Amino acid sequence: MSSLPHQFNRCITSQLIKWFSNFREFYYIHIEKFCRQFIADGVSSASDLSVTRDSELFRALNMHFNKGNDFQVPSRFLEVAEITLREFFNAISLAKDLDPSWKKAIYKVICKLDSDVPEVFKSTICW
DNA sequence: TCCTTACCTG
DNA sequence: CAGGTAAGGA
Numbered sequence: 001m002s003s004l005p006h007q008f009n010r011c012i013t014s015q016l017i018k019w020f021s022n023f024r025e026f027y028y029i030h031i032e033k034f035c036r037q038f039i040a041d042g043v044s045s046a047s048d049l050s051v052t053r054d055s056e057l058f059r060a061l062n063m064h065f066n067k068g069n070d071f072q073v074p075s076r077f078l079e080v081a082e083i084t085l086r087e088f089f090n091a092i093s094l095a096k097d098l099d100p101s102w103k104k105a106i107y108k109v110i111c112k113l114d115s116d117v118p119e120v121f122k123s124t125i126c127w
Numbered sequence: 128t129c130c131t132t133a134c135c136t137g
Numbered sequence: 138c139a140g141g142t143a144a145g146g147a
Contacts, residue, residue: 015139021132022138107133 023065028103030060031081035088046086046093051078057085071120080113 034057038049051058058078066073087106096102 017131018139025134026138104133 026064027061027081028084028107031057031084032088032103034060035085035092038085039089039092043089046089049082049085049089051082051085053078057081074115076115080110083113084110 035049043049053073058073058081061081062069062073084106087109091097091102091106096105
């Protein structure tokens with residue numbers, strides 16, 4: 001009740017930030033992986049790419065982020081995942097991946113689509 | 128100069 | 138996932 005809580009708070013907050021950061025990495029790594037696979041499989045247009053709750057991509061992400069299906073993944077997540085997938089597709093199609101920092105342009109677009117952290121996390125993950 | 132974040136490693 | 142850090146922003 002005195003000084004410790006503050007340290008805990010600060011510590012846990014940074015841990016959560018790190019946690020989400022790792023999630024973000026996982027997210028992008030897998031979307032790129034699936035995207036390249038789609039291309040290898042012959043998908044020719046970004047419009048042919050979609051992400052639904054039945055998609056393998058979704059399953060992979062959900063398996064990692066929401067293993068026990070403790071949350072109902074908002075449809076917005078699917079939309080953003082699809083946008084991200086198409087963003088990667090277009091970039092790779094244009095051979096932009098030749099540039100060492102080609103992903104930054106994508107990150108810049110996607111981060112603007114970030115949703116706020118749901119209240120459940122703020123109120124549930126406490127000490 | 129402090130804080131955040133992307134990148135890499137274990 | 139956590140730790141460490143170089144790089145960039147305020």
